Amino acid sequence: MFIQGLAPILWLIVALSVLKLPAWKACPVALIISFIIANQCFEMPLMDVATGTLEGALMAIWPILGVIVSAIFAYNLTVHTGGMEKIKDMLSSVSTDKRMLILIIAWGFGGFLECMSGFGTAVAIGASMLVAVGVTPVGAVIVSLLSNAAMSSYGSVGLPLTTLAKLTNFDPLQIASYTAIQLSVMMILMPFIMLIAYGGMKALKGMIPACLVGGIAFCLPSLLAAATLGASLAGIAGAVCSMSALVVYGKKFPIHDPEYEIDDYNENFSITPSEAIRAWLVFILIFIFLIGTSIPAVADVLKTVNTKIMIYSGADAAPTTFQWITTPTIIFISAVLSGLINNASISDMINVLSRTVKTLIPTFITIITIIATARIMGYSGMTMAVATTTVAVTGTIYPFIAPLIGSIGAFITGSATSSCVLLSKLQVDSAVAIGLEQDAQAWIAAANAAGSCVGKIISPQSIAIGAAAVGAFGIEGQLMKVAVKVYLPFILIMGCVVYFGQSML
DSSP: OHHHHHHHHHHHHIIIIISOOOHHHHHHHHHHHHHHHHHHTSOOOHHHHHHHHHHHHHHIIIIIIHHHHHHHHHHHHHHHTTHHHHHHHHHHTSOSBHHHHIIIIIIIIHHHHHHHTOTTHHHHHHHHHHHHTTOOHHHHHHHHHHHHHHTGGGHHHHHHHHHHHHHHTOOHHHHHHHHHHHHHHHHHHHHHHHHHHHHOGGGGTTTHHHHHHHHHHHHHHHHHHHHHTOHHHHHHHHHHHHHHHHHHHHHHSOOOOGGGBOSOOOTTOOOOHHHHHHHHHHHHHHHHHHHHHHSHHHHHHHHTSEEEEOOOOSTTOOOEEEESSSHHHHHHHHHHHHHHHTTOOHHHHHHHHHHHHHHTHHHHHHHHHHHHHHHHHHHHTHHHHHHHHHHHHHGGGHHHHHHHHHHHHHHHHSOHHHHHHHHHHHHHHHHHHTTOOHHHHHHHHHHHHHHHHHHHTTOHHHHHHHHHHTTOTTOHHHHHHHHHHHHHHHHHHHHHHHHHHGGGO
16 A cells, blocks of 8 residues: 555656656645545545545645745735835845855845745745845855755744644644754754855855855844744744844954955945834834743633634544634734835735735645645545655654655655645654654654655756746756755754664754
8 A cells, every 4th residue: 555655646756756747746746646545545435535635725825835826925015115126235235245245135135025924935035135236146046045945944934833733733833842952953954065066165264154154143043943832933043043143243343355246236235224214114013923922821812713614524533723823814814004104005915915915826726635635645544654664664854854755755846835735644653653752753754754855956856946937938957956965964853863863863
């Protein structure tokens, strides 16, 4: 039953990597394959397969697609009101050294964008901003890809981790904390790797302190926020602290190297405090509201605004709970308030929202079908069949390959969220099969998210987004060549962290 259980995943590997089909075309076929195999090979009643599919689709719509639409709408509205252009000028005025701007824009601000919106936004915006200040297209895309990969588990306000926690029934704080611990090495080293990928070892000349500032200032706040506030704020806190620390460092210790000096610098750029606040307003509001709603007393009240529906009809069915005042609601309200304050009319906002929804239709299809596929695979026993065989082959060494499996999911789907949806149940079933305790099971589940970050480095979808953003079609091969060189050592490091870390729980 191993091959039958693995069939939807095998199809996705072939469809996306060999046939080069877009995810929105490949994923519905995976759903059809899982539907047929669950019913015919695993003898799952047709009604259970249908209701399992419906449950997955509804879980995709809310809150996952709600987060995506709200986050991209918030970003697009900031572009529409001119705030994003002001933000770009503010960041590029800190330093005239391209390496410092790579850290500030790709690592700091790019990380902030990834943690706020995700789904390629950080790669596209970071790369285009770097090209605008004189970084080569290949260099701009590769550093943006690497930065994005280091924090993609925190993307869309922690969506991959909150989704993983919900699907595996583990404590969200525990999942967020374990993932942050596993990603710590990657967070600290990635600023160094970005500059090496951009200009070789010589690019580190005079930049080691700045890289340390950027990496540590992201890592430590992320660890603290993950353990206390959860996935929604962990990455945002790290990105804000890192970006702020890099700006202060860049101002206090200016770097001047003729080889990396930018050619076009607007020395006359100025902005009032009021204009700066208005430019950043939507992000400020989201941050404040997320912190406010994470207070236990407030969160407990908000959780009562929910609807429970019995959707799945199988033997192990449980009501599906939809909470209505949650992350997507907060982001959407923040976007609207910011738009109004920045003089956007209601019709402007409706037009921006309409354009946002239209551009995300392929994403809707992908997310809905991939989550429905994952639910069917879990309910029918397909993931357990795959896990049992995998464990039989790897035995107690399985934790070492858990991040690799997560990275394959991100490579296939181009999304840390989709990887967690597709493979988290497989990871937990495998952990159970080798006799791990509950904390260690959560550690292995978190390894899927951490591994997904590494897999994003070589994701064809991410690479394509970056190349398209800078208008340099045809550089994908160059990007993949560099990306693989970073991917291989990091996935080995991650495997060691997960394998040896389980014994310390």
